[in-house]
Amino acid sequence: MCAAQYPEEKPEAKPYLKLGGAVRFNYNLSTWKKDQLERGGDFGYDVFRLNAEAEYKGIKLNAEFRHYSQGFGGAFLKQGWFQYDFSDQSQIQVGLQQVPFGIQQYNSNNWFFNMTYYVGFEDDHDMGVKYIHDSGRWQWQAAYYKSAEEFVFGLAEPSPNRYSYDVTGRNKENNQLDFKVVRRLGDSLAHKLGVSLQGGLLYNIDTERNGTRYAGAVHYEHQAAHSPWNIKLQAMLYRINPKYAPGANLDFVEMGAYGANYNVANRGEIYTAGVSYHIPIDTKLLQGIDVYNNYGYYNKRVRGYENAHMNVLGALWTAGPMYIYTDAAFGYNQPWLGPEWENALAEGTPGNTNWHMRFNINMGYYF
Template identity: 80%
Template sequence: MQRVLLLITACFISTFCYAQYPEEKAEEKPTLRIGGALRFNYNLSTWKEDQLERGGDFGFDLFRINVESAYKGIKLNAEYRYYSQAFGGGFLKQGWFQHDFSETSQIQVGLHQVPFGIQQYNSNNWFFNMTYYIGFEDDHDMGVKYIHDTGRWQWQAAYYKSAEDFVFSSAEASPNRYSYDVTGRNKENNQLDFKLVRRLGDSLAHQLGASVQGGLLYNLDTERNGTRYAAAVHYEHQAEHSPWNLKIQAMLYRFNPEYSAGADLNFLEMGAYGANYNVATKGEIYTASVAYHLPLDTRLLQGITFYDNYGYYNKRAGGFENAHMNVLGALLTAGPMYIYTDAAFGYNHPWLGPEWTDALAAGTPGETDWHLRFNINMGYYF
């Protein structure tokens, strides 16, 4: 009996010690995953006569490196991109530290995606949708974000100290960045975001969402803060075994910069990919996208996704002409390669027409036409 008691006591002590010090059983090992992509691009633009004479241009788009790591409860996610110097050169697209409190909640600190509207993309094509060019699609800023997702409900709350600031001074923000932000004589700061999503249906295929955003705009001339805010509602349908995807979103925004006396208050500068342009300070954006995925079982192609994405930009300024874009195309999947083939039509769009500086501000009233850019982007992702 004494031996039995000793054996039970020994087992209890062993179990207690293991419960207190589980790390003694197996030491956690760090994980590291490195990936990236190389992309080339062909385009033919109807408003570029010299390019039409050449039959279009084909050249380098980007090379990128992705890193994901985890150790002792802390994760890292980073992506560095290198474009040609004409499109901004090299810069960090995203990079954050992450801790998972549970399977349903996490916190991210660093340069990460702003929780606003349909994520990750409000589009299916290579050009994104109109929301991207005003800074409201796949935007990344510097701050802290909390995500809680139970499946049927998801909410995200975030605070951003600034956009992608690379120079810590009162100098103008550089346009060498991935996502569009306010640049020129104004700087984004102290932004708050909140997004709520409700998923419906047995397969959670229907998603309803609402987003709000508010922040400040520091003017370098007056040294005063203006304000900005935005709100959006959206619906997305994506069933696990359905070939169809539908995205619908409506949003409004208002920028109220503290300009010097006599300055034009109807527009401000935004920038990305190495260049700035003007954007109306007030407006609404309505977008709708539909896509159909056709699976294939061939040696070369595994699938084709057909899509049509439309965006309408209603500028709230007297005399400003509104803008449109529509992208009709297909994504071909061939092993590690993704090939976007797009016919992108633009009306008062800086990337899809001859007017760059004021296409998204005053536009060119009375002289604007629809323009076409045919584009093929081929990338190898590893």
Template identity: 80%
Template sequence: MFRFFLLSIVCLITIPGFAQFPESKPEDEPFLDIGVALRFNYNLSTWKEDQLERGGDFGFDIFRINVLAAYKGIKLNAEYRHYAEGFGGGMLKQGWFQYDFSEASQIQVGLNQVPFGIQQYNSNNWFFNMTYYVGFEDDHDMGIKYIRDTGRWKWQAAYYKSAEDLVFSAAEGSPDRYSYDILGRNKENNQLDFKVVRRLGDSLAHELGISTQGGLLYNLDTEENGTRYAGAIHYEYKTGHSLWNIKLQAMFYRINPEYAPGNNLNFVEMGAYGANYNVANKGEIYTAGIAYHIPLETRLLQGITLYNNYGYYNKRVSGFENSHMNVLGALWTAGPMYIYTDAAFGYNQPWLGPEWENAFTAGTPGDTDWHMRFNINLGYYF
């Protein structure tokens, strides 16, 4: 009879609830680690007059289950999330099979994180950074990825057949997913990624990296493939012994769909959390983040992390107004609870302003204002 080993979830300070496999364990002994999380959210948005009259809204955010398993050298990593129906309902955030060739190299097959840019997150806050909202931060696709990490060098190479396809046919993809993908009348397919990181310094705290990405884009109307590609350079300062975290990244992307004659060629649809919006075909995104952790030894609080994350989206399409995003806030650590308090400011950002469909294309030229959403996310992780 299988013997199962239930271990507590190891929570990382940046984003809690991220489980890890044990460093050493006999391969013929089964391993199972199950974690759960429950989160509630309060928000107050300056552009919603009815919400201001109510004093904000407080409700359900997410119930989450994480599973790690291993037997005979084959590992499993999966995370299933259930959001409110208005944000997509139930969805698989990630899920892959893994085999370790050695302590330095592994292969992952399934819905895994695309190796592009600063990972695991190009942000410290609950809202992520600008890169997330156009599909270049914490993106997960269906494919195979090889990782080799020798300490000083880490490189990853991946092939993705598709994004999180929920319908195996020539039909529009559903936006009921965790990470942003190109949807509507186009489907992502046959994508290649390569990323290399060089760690510098005696403590390997400085990470300098380059990422590249290229793939096809199948159009449902013309039944032809367009192309898409992107590149990034990035730097992160991080170490388990430091109170500081610094993230800097510059990236570009180009999307060339094969639209039917007469269609607008300047944007594509992207979607996640149950809804689509339009995104410019060309652009650059520049992001910068800084965080400082204050360790505490009180009965209630074990630490406070202060942070600021900024993103600038330069759209390379004539007539499209650029976008900005800045999140200033703090993460409060209290035992199994992680509490994010964020003041998120947006300028032509669909989640942070009244314009949804075209905030990442033309925006509202001549009539755009900065908007703010104050947000408190309460999460219990076990």
């Protein structure tokens, strides 16, 4: 019998697995901490992380696990999703993945991120499904998220032991929709102009009723392949309408990450601007320096609440597998950059607010 009668079997694809990670240490000196100034700052452990990428029979996996000190939330999953590619231009992701809102992957160049991160709108990760289509000139993403980084099920308060900021306390994010579209302009597609929309519910544990929340943003980024300049501009607004119990109609919600909660105004606009310049260096030890400045202004739309600012001036030093951030971070009503934690992003400290500075060096070995 002729062998041509039998269909040729395609060789089965081999499983693919790539492992990596990082170890980071941190030095900081904060102007509002007198004891730290007397010690000359603190130098200690930041994070140990593991990354895994895998593929088998067309199904991909991307996961990142982080282990901070107990005071910063301990160990948790930063991201983890399954992916299937329909084509070179379209894919679907299911699991804990980045929310398509605003400039991605980061609306910043520094180690501290920008103001958008601290109210849950930069590098946010939630549990759901996302579809991405990218044809070169156009990219659009549509996503549905059942919940935020849900590590405690049922009516328990959401845990603040997480990577990205979400609503916590007596409210739980649920049933969120996101849509983002980006148009690339110019011969080199270096200009990216985009619009992002977000809407969802907010379940109150006490009243067992759903409130609403929504946000929108316009954003622009310039990043050419052979240009040393990177420019990021974004303007956004958000509104949160919780269903508090009678007599408890507060103008803020709790948000949490890294093991601690603080209060954030229910309504506001955030304007951010960032610029960085890459200096190539060809030495045995150092391969490049990125000098940057990122500014964020938080306009709280609640009567009596004082607005907030942050500005980070610094440089990223690339030395082989090491990335070293040196930042001078200035904050005005910013919980990580000043003495007021609980209400810095809510009421603030009207009449008694000053600018504060934290000098920070973060050194990481990436493998």
